[in-house]
C-alpha cells in the first residue's frame with residue numbers, strides 16, 4: 061500500500077473480492093507520479109490541515125494525506141473498500157469508521173480521532189469543516205459535488221480544493237458567457253471561485269481506463285465569498301435562482317424568469333420583485349436578451365433585485381448598453 065501500479069492493485073482487488081465498476085466512478089489512479097503531483101499541490105500544512113478526501117478508494121492518495129495532515133476525513137460509498145481502508149489504517153493511527161446515511165452528524169465528537177472514514181454517499185452526507193478538499197472524484201457525481209462544495213464553502217476555513225475531473229467537464233466550469241459550454245455550473249463557479257487547470261492526465265494513468273481525458277484542477281475562493289458580501293449572504297438564493305432559470309438559458313431573461321416563477325410556487329414568493337422588472341418599461345434594454353448572455357455577476361444582481369427590490373440593475377444595464 062498504496063497500490064501505485066496495476067500489478068499491485070489487481071491481486072489486492074481479487075483478495076477483497078472487489079470488481080471495479082466504471083459506472084460507479086471507480087477509476088483508480090495507478091500512476092505514482094500523478095498521485096505525488098496531487099499531494100504536492102495540496103501543499104499540506106503539517107499537523108495543521110484538516111483534509112477531506114472524496115472517493116478515497118483503497119487509499120492511493122489517503123495514505124499521504126493521513127501521514128502529513130492533522131486530521132483526515134475519507135468518504136467512499138463502497139463498503140468493502142471502506143472496511144479495508146479501516147483495517148489498513150487502524151494498525152498505525154487512531155481511526156474511526158462510521159456508516160452514514162443520515163444527513164446530520166456532529167463531527168466535533170471525533171475531534172481527537174486522526175482519521176474518520178465515512179461510508180456513505182458524498183452527495184448526501186454532510187461535509188465536515190475542513191481546510192482542504194482533495195479527490196479523484198467519481199465523474200458521475202462531479203456536478204452535484206461542485207455545487208455542494210460551493211454551497212458549503214466556509215471562507216474562514218477552506219483554503220483550496222484539488223480535484224481530478226473529466227476535462228470536458230472542466231471546460232463547462234470555466235466556460236465564458238454566451239459560449240456553447242456556458243451553463244448553470246459556469247454561472248455558479250464564475251461568481252464564487254477561481255479555477256485553474258493545473259495538469260492534464262491521460263486515461264492510461266487509471267485502472268480501469270476511463271474513456272475520457274482527465275485534468276487536475278485547483279479551486280480557491282473569490283472575495284465574493286467573504287462573509288459580509290451580498291454574494292455570500294445571498295449564496296443559497298443565487299444557487300436556487302440559477303437552478304430555476306438555467307433550463308431556459310436559450311430563452312430571453314423575461315421568459316426564463318416567467319417560467320421559473322410559474323414552475324415553482326416558493327420562487328414566486330421569494331423573488332417577488334421580479335414582477336416589477338418585467339413590468340418596468342426601462343428594463344426593455346435587457347429583459348429580452350437571452351439568458352446565456354448574462355455574466356454571473358449580472359445574474360447575481362438580477363437575482364438580488366428579484367429578492368430584495370434593492371439593486372441598481374436598471375442603471376447598470378443602461379451603462380452596459382452604451
Ligand code: SAH
Nearest residue numbers: 087088089115116117136137181182196198
Ligand atoms: N482515490 C482513489 C479512488 C478514486 S475512484 C484513487 O485515486 O485511486 C472514485 C472512488 O469514489 C471509488 O472508490 C468509488 O467507490 C467512490 N464513489 C463513487 N461514487 C461515490 C459516491 N456517491 N460517494 C462517495 N464515494 C463514491
